[in-house]
Amino acid sequence: MSKEITVSQCIIQFLESKGIQCIAGVPGGTILPLYECLAASKIKHILARHEQGAGFIAQGIARSTENIGVVFVSSGPGVANLITAIADAERDSIPILIFSGQVPLSLKGTHAFQELDTESIVSTIVKKVYSIEDPNQIPLVLNEAYSLAFEGKKGPVWIDLPKDIQTKPISIPELSIGNRVFNNSQSLENLWNPNQNHFHTQTVENFCIEFADYLANAEFPLLYVGGGAKKEYKQLREFVKRYEIPAVTTLMGLGIFEKNDPMNLGMMGMHGTVAANEALGVCDLLIAMGVRFDDRAIGNKDTFCPKAKIIHIDIAANEIGKIKQPNLSIQKDIAEVLPYLLEERFVDKTVKKDLKNEGSFAQIERWKQIPEIHPAKDLILSLASSISKQDHYILTDVGQHQMWVAQYYPFSNPSQWITSGGQGTMGFGLPTSIGVSLANPKTPVYCFTGDGSIMMNLQELASLREQNLNVKIILMNNMHLGLVKQQQDLFYGNVYSGSQFHFHPNFSVLCEAFGIPYTLWEYEQNTEILETFFQSEGPSFVEIQIPSNWGVYPFVPGGKSNQEYILDLVKV
Known part of the structure; x- marks a missing residue:
C-alpha cells in the first residue's frame, strides 16, 4: 500500500x-x-x-x-x-x-x-x-x-x-x-569523486609493508597531521609513542596530541612553533595523515620539506598529489590504516631502539628552548586557568586572538577545539558557538573573539539570549583589525590604511540591550573574578582591552619557507 x-x-x-x-x-x-x-x-x-x-x-x-x-x-x-x-x-x-x-x-x-x-x-x-x-x-x-x-x-x-x-x-x-x-543508502557511483584512480587498487596490507620500509630507512621521520585525523587521536597518540616519531599538527589538528607530550612539536605553518617549522626543514621522511598541504601550513610549496620523501594517507583521492607529489600514498580513511600500522610486526621492523641517542631529538630539544616571550601567552594561560575544568568547548573567531589561542591553549583533545580553518571567516565564532551549545546543552562553550570579528555577526547575540545558552564570549579588544595592522607594521611602512576602527562601540551598553551579563576584565587582575563570572548559568560576555601593538609571532610571511620565520616584533 x-x-x-x-x-x-x-x-x-x-x-x-x-x-x-x-x-x-x-x-x-x-x-x-x-x-x-x-x-x-x-x-x-x-x-x-x-x-x-x-x-x-x-x-x-x-x-x-x-x-x-x-x-x-x-x-x-x-x-x-x-x-x-x-x-x-x-x-x-x-x-x-x-x-x-x-x-x-x-x-x-x-x-x-x-x-x-x-x-x-x-x-x-x-x-x-x-x-x-x-x-x-x-x-x-x-x-x-x-x-x-x-x-x-x-x-x-x-x-x-x-x-x-x-x-x-x-x-x-x-x-x-x-x-x-x-x-537504505542509494548507490553513489559516479556522484562523488569521479576522478577515481590507482589509490583505490592498493591494499592496506601492501601499503603498510612499503610504509615500514620507508620508515626503517629514515633518520629523521616526522608525522604531519590535520583535521582529517582528529577522530583517530587516541590511535595517533599511540602511534607516536610506539614508533618514537615526533609530530607536527595543522591549526585544525590541534589537540590530537597533548601539549606537554614530548613527541608533540606543536602547530606548524605561518604562526607555528620554531620546533615544528625547523623540523620540517630537516626531516627526511614526512608522514602526512588527514591533511591537504594547505599554503598556510606548508608555506612555499617548492621549498617545503626539501630533504623529505613523502607518505600521504587521505580519504580524498583529489588531495593526494594536488600540492606535493608523494613517494607513497593510499586513499583511505586513516581509521582503516592505523590498526595495521600499530601491529607489532610493523613496529618491530621500523623502531630504532637508539633513536633518542641520535642528533635529531637533541636538536628538537634545542629548538624547543627558543623562548616564547609574549604577553598574550600569559593572558591565554590565565584565561585557561579560569575556564571550567570539566569538559568544555573552545571556539574562536578569526584574527590575532585565534592564533594566540591556537598557540597557547592547552587542549586536552581535538574535539574540544573548533575554529574556521580553510576560509578563515570572521563572524564565525558567535553563531557557531550557538550551534555547539544547542547540540551540547550541558557542556560550557567559550568563544574567543576580536572587536573586528564580533561585529560581523553581532545580531546573533539576540539568538543567544533567546535560547539562553551556556556560551561565554571572551572579547579581546585592540580597536583594530589586528592581523591586518601587523602586516602593515611589517611590510607597508606602518601605513595603517583601513585597519583601525575610529569609532568604538560600548560593549557594556550593547550587552545590556541584548540582556547578556557583561564584565570588563583587566588582564593583570585576579582570575577569581573570571572564575565566578564563568560559573554563572546562561550567556555572559567578558571584554579584555589589549594593546594594539601586540602581534602574533613566530610569523612566516606569505610565499616564504617555514624556516624563514620572523621570531618577534613585540612591543610590550
Missing part, C-alpha cells in the same frame, strides 16, 4: 528519521510551505537573525556531533546571505544539508522577485546541488544528499526547492519513511 504526502511533509519526516533535533534558518515567501510542515514537527527551529548566522549555527551542530547540520533559507537574498557559511563548511569538510526556497517553476529564468540562479551560484562550494523539478525525485534525492554529505571527504549538499514543488503530492510506500526508503 502507498500513502500520499506532500514534498514538504516528506522532507520533514525524512529529517525526523535521521534524528535531526534542531534546524537553523530564516523563512521567506518561497520556503513557507516547508516551514508550515516544520511547525507540526518536534524538530526545534532556531530563528537566526541573518542567514549567515543560520549557516554557522548549523555548522556548530555538525562540528560538535556525529550528525549533519540542517539549514532552511528562502530564495534570492536568503541564498546569497548563506553562501559565506557554506563556503566555510565546504573548506573544512563539515556535513551540512541546505534546503533553499526558489520561485515557482513557471517563473524560473524570468528574473522574478527574489530569484537567483541558485544552482550555478553555489555549485562550486558544495559537493552537489539538486534543483528539484519533479516532485517524485525527492525521496531518492534526500537519500543521496544525506549519504553524499558523509561520503568520503564530508561536506555540504544543497537542495533547491521551487515553491510550487514543495506542495506537490507524492506517493510513497507505507512504513518507508525512516525505514526502507530512508535508511
